[in-house]
Amino acid sequence: MAVKSTNITEVAHRIDIQARWQANGHRGAVLWFTGLSGAGKTTLALELENRLFNKGFNVYVLDGDNVRHGLSSDLGFSHSDRTENIRRIGEVAALFADAGAIVITAFISPYQSDREQARQAYPEGFREIFIDADLEVCERRDPKGLYEKARKGEIPDFTGISAPYEAPSNPDLTVDSGDLTVDESLQILMDYVEETFVLK
Ligand SMILES: Nc1ncnc2c1ncn2[C@@H]1O[C@H](COP(=O)(O)OP(=O)(O)O)[C@@H](O)[C@H]1O
Numbered sequence: 001m002a003v004k005s006t007n008i009t010e011v012a013h014r015i016d017i018q019a020r021w022q023a024n025g026h027r028g029a030v031l032w033f034t035g036l037s038g039a040g041k042t043t044l045a046l047e048l049e050n051r052l053f054n055k056g057f058n059v060y061v062l063d064g065d066n067v068r069h070g071l072s073s074d075l076g077f078s079h080s081d082r083t084e085n086i087r088r089i090g091e092v093a094a095l096f097a098d099a100g101a102i103v104i105t106a107f108i109s110p111y112q113s114d115r116e117q118a119r120q121a122y123p124e125g126f127r128e129i130f131i132d133a134d135l136e137v138c139e140r141r142d143p144k145g146l147y148e149k150a151r152k153g154e155i156p157d158f159t160g161i162s163a164p165y166e167a168p169s170n171p172d173l174t175v176d177s178g179d180l181t182v183d184e185s186l187q188i189l190m191d192y193v194e195e196t197f198v199l200k
């Protein structure tokens with residue numbers, strides 16, 4: 001997005017990023033979970049956060065419903081509002097990562113172009129992680145009863161029913177959360193984080 005303000009100059013921090021990483025024992029990262037409602041993004045993000053925290057990681061989850069109560073409380077679910085929501089999350093996640101954290105974002109983020117834009121906010125440490133359960137599985141789980149409501153026409157623009165979901169064409173990691181157990185899915189995620197972001 002173009003910058004509207006004039007007369008702004010970026011300042012440089014006096015703590016370099018390597019020092020932050022050394023203090024944490026790992027690099028900063030944005031683990032961008034994407035998938036249908038009910039695929040397991042929140043379940044896996046919160047338990048991954050828990051496990052990483054207990055191992056001493058500086059880690060934080062940004063989750064869809066929470067963000068929509070605050071930062072994005074002015075936005076709905078139209079295409080343009082979703083795009084703006086993801087833009088904000090991408091920028092906030094990048095700030096956390098720049099501060100040295102491993103940020104796990106749990107948003108449907110149905111549009112490939114929005115996810116690409118989020119990647120541009122923190123290209124070096126961004127990983128697109130496809131939490132992959134298909135519509136049939138998600139609808140059967142329906143943990144919040146939303147599919148049932150959407151099928152009755154009570155929720156407009158519901159991803160998978162009346163709004164599109166563009167699956168990642170080239171994700172950095174796919175977790176087959178439709179077939180695996182929660183524990184198996186978490187093991188894949190833990191291994192990935194430890195291999196990719198822990199300082200050797
Ligand atoms: N492998 C798995 N990974 C994540 N969740 C799973 C898995 N298997 C079954 N589930 C169940 O699927 C549901 C996913 O819901 P949720 O995490 O809220 O999804 P989302 O945040 O993607 O909308 C939960 O009830 C969870 O217990």
Ligand SMILES: [Mg+2]
Pocket residue numbers: 041042043063064106
């Ligand atoms: Mg969720």
